Amino acid sequence: MGKNIIEKVWEQHVVHREEGKPDLLYIDLHLIHEVTSPQAFEGLRLAGRKVRRTDLSFATMDHNVPTKNLPTINDPIAKKQIMTLAENAKEFGIELADIGHPDQGIVHVIGPELGLTQPGKTIVCGDSHTATHGAFGAIAFGIGTSEVEHVLSTQTLWQLKPPTMEIRVNGELGVGVTAKDIILAIIAKWGIGVGTGHIVEYTGEAIRKLSMEERMTICNMSIEAGAKAGLISPDETTVEFLRGRRHVPQGDKFEEAAKYWLSLASDADATYDVVLEIDAQEIEPIVTWGTNPAMGVGVSKTVPTAADYDNETDRSALNKALKYMDLQEGQKITDIEIQHVFIGSCTNSRINDLRAAAEIVKGEKLAPGVKGIVVPGSWSTKRQAEEEGLHLIFLDAGFEWRESGCSACLGMNEDVIPAGERCASTSNRNFEGRQGAGARTHLVSPAMAAAAAIHGRFVDVRKLQKQEA
Numbered sequence: 001m002g003k004n005i006i007e008k009v010w011e012q013h014v015v016h017r018e019e020g021k022p023d024l025l026y027i028d029l030h031l032i033h034e035v036t037s038p039q040a041f042e043g044l045r046l047a048g049r050k051v052r053r054t055d056l057s058f059a060t061m062d063h064n065v066p067t068k069n070l071p072t073i074n075d076p077i078a079k080k081q082i083m084t085l086a087e088n089a090k091e092f093g094i095e096l097a098d099i100g101h102p103d104q105g106i107v108h109v110i111g112p113e114l115g116l117t118q119p120g121k122t123i124v125c126g127d128s129h130t131a132t133h134g135a136f137g138a139i140a141f142g143i144g145t146s147e148v149e150h151v152l153s154t155q156t157l158w159q160l161k162p163p164t165m166e167i168r169v170n171g172e173l174g175v176g177v178t179a180k181d182i183i184l185a186i187i188a189k190w191g192i193g194v195g196t197g198h199i200v201e202y203t204g205e206a207i208r209k210l211s212m213e214e215r216m217t218i219c220n221m222s223i224e225a226g227a228k229a230g231l232i233s234p235d236e237t238t239v240e241f242l243r244g245r246r247h248v249p250q251g252d253k254f255e256e257a258a259k260y261w262l263s264l265a266s267d268a269d270a271t272y273d274v275v276l277e278i279d280a281q282e283i284e285p286i287v288t289w290g291t292n293p294a295m296g297v298g299v300s301k302t303v304p305t306a307a308d309y310d311n312e313t314d315r316s317a318l319n320k321a322l323k324y325m326d327l328q329e330g331q332k333i334t335d336i337e338i339q340h341v342f343i344g345s346c347t348n349s350r351i352n353d354l355r356a357a358a359e360i361v362k363g364e365k366l367a368p369g370v371k372g373i374v375v376p377g378s379w380s381t382k383r384q385a386e387e388e389g390l391h392l393i394f395l396d397a398g399f400e401w402r403e404s405g406c407s408a409c410l411g412m413n414e415d416v417i418p419a420g421e422r423c424a425s426t427s428n429r430n431f432e433g434r435q436g437a438g439a440r441t442h443l444v445s446p447a448m449a450a451a452a453a454i455h456g457r458f459v460d461v462r463k464l465q466k467q468e469a
Helices: 006-014 037-049 076-092 105-115 128-136 145-154 177-188 212-220 236-242 252-265 312-325 351-361 379-385 392-397 445-453 462-469
Strands: 015-018 023-026 027-034 058-059 094-098 122-125 139-142 158-161 164-170 199-203 229-231 272-279 287-288 294-299 338-344 371-374 424-425 440-442
Touching: 006 015, 006 139, 006 199, 027 105, 027 145, 037 076, 058 105, 058 272, 105 122, 105 128, 105 212, 122 128, 122 379, 128 212, 128 229, 139 229, 139 272, 139 440, 145 158, 177 212, 177 252, 177 272, 177 294, 199 212, 212 229, 212 236, 212 351, 229 294, 236 252, 287 440, 338 351, 338 445, 351 379, 351 392, 351 445, 371 392, 424 445, 445 462
Parallel strands: 027 058, 027 122, 058 094, 122 139, 164 199, 164 272, 199 229, 338 371, 338 424, 424 440
Antiparallel strands: 015 023, 023 158, 287 294
8 A cells, every 4th residue: 555745754853652652753854934033042051951953953033023214123022033133043053034034934935945854854943834844845843942952961852753645736726826725615614623733745736836935835734734744746836836946955965766656655555544635626715704714704704603603612703703804794794894914924935925915906906995015025135125126006096015024913912903903815814813902813815815915805806806817
């Protein structure tokens, strides 16, 4: 019987195994940022330990980094965390993409850009959206601070082998439907607990036709589906994305590596503990209306009503979400007005995301009363966007063009949404207070966010694209 990629990669990294106990896994890449690492480094210091493999560790600043008025950092906690990481990286000999460094950016954006992320690797970071790197055929997942310390010290991690899941996305996507809509549709269909404890492999014709940037979006939000990790088997698209990047093998060695990477793809007769299927043709641009990512519907639909649910628990959750979001049962999605648009985050801040948004915005202006910010996921992405003139399109429309960072994805830095106001956001979470106390978040694709920015409300981006065609 064949093996799926999850089994192949996992088995290659087991250092020690005892029946009935967690496996000891070797970790190929440890990504570090300023928020979850201070206590881990302090633990090493107190124990008199060193970082075992500095060459397999890489750090950057992202969560607390201001996206304007650099290098000023007004928040004292943010400033301390950023300074502490700089000190720890220097003391322990870890490469750091510091503020102002040409490689600085969101950790899950720069890993792939630099070629640190590669098929067949085990990758960890003290951040839940580490699953992003699974788009390359890596087993990548978030860890806690005590585990960060353990990896720094030993380059290994104790882990129970998770069950596996396949989610097949059959057929082709319609015009205007994106990777963000695929993952939001999956979560809306099966709920935020569908992948609980599993590592998910995404397969199917629709997945194979996605760019690497789009695949990263899907794997990124595996966490919002409850999964431990999500991945996609490598193919020629993966290989070509990595070709020539700084940290991948070069020349003949790259071709050897590519041959190995392609061998990791799941076998035709591979099996999984759970298999789910969704038809790509049934997916339309999604807008979340509630306070978790499963509370989403197609843009042509309406906010659900109590009659749509068959149990009191779901009806109660509906009422609570509608109260927080200040929406009505049965309200048309296209009647929801917004005051803010955020294009950025580790979900949707890559060059293809910015191109998609710019295509909608070009020649238009922000609707009256709407504030829009565009935050590239890295300095590299920012440079490329500026070379293509994308920043001028956004600036001409009235958007703010910012520096790289996590920004308004989370209310942890200066980019917060005011209480009671709505934001069309390309990020990954719409929990109460996620973008600031009392802020109301609607998750959408970059194209949908851009369309909302110029219309002041949600519109069906498919109609705009047909008009342009």
